[in-house]
Amino acid sequence: MATPDEQVKEFQRLAGEAQAGNLYIDFETADACANLCKTYAADLRKLAQKAEALVRVESFSNLASSEALGQKFYDLTTGGAGSGSYVASITEHIKIVEAMQDMYVKAGAAFQAADEETKAKITAQTHKIDW
Numbered sequence: 001m002a003t004p005d006e007q008v009k010e011f012q013r014l015a016g017e018a019q020a021g022n023l024y025i026d027f028e029t030a031d032a033c034a035n036l037c038k039t040y041a042a043d044l045r046k047l048a049q050k051a052e053a054l055v056r057v058e059s060f061s062n063l064a065s066s067e068a069l070g071q072k073f074y075d076l077t078t079g080g081a082g083s084g085s086y087v088a089s090i091t092e093h094i095k096i097v098e099a100m101q102d103m104y105v106k107a108g109a110a111f112q113a114a115d116e117e118t119k120a121k122i123t124a125q126t127h128k129i130d131w
Helices: 004-019 027-052 064-078 086-126
Strands: none
Touching (some): 027 064
16 A cells, blocks of 8 residues: 555646646536545544543553553654654545645646637537538
8 A cells, every 4th residue: 555645646646637637527526526525634633633632641640650651642642743643644644635635626627627628619610600
């Protein structure tokens, strides 16, 4: 399986293909998918914020071993980037979802632009026909 950074780069590549006119997704479908990504990313942000308050180191008692255990749980929950913690994992996932959202927006815009261009060409040719 691809790493989170590789997944982000792939969605960025696909977004570039959409901007270049090589990737199209029906506008309504792309818009719906982009909105779902936006909602999902917001939900993930809320989960990350809740996790920050989930573990209280001092709640394990004032014994040194209890404090060490509490710190271990806190680190598993909120450790920094690359730590493998819950919050770090959510943060990486948010980056992927945002890259996916950007790709959907650009692919939908490419579809809409191609559709408008085709419509204009057909209209231009239709005006040339004598009825």
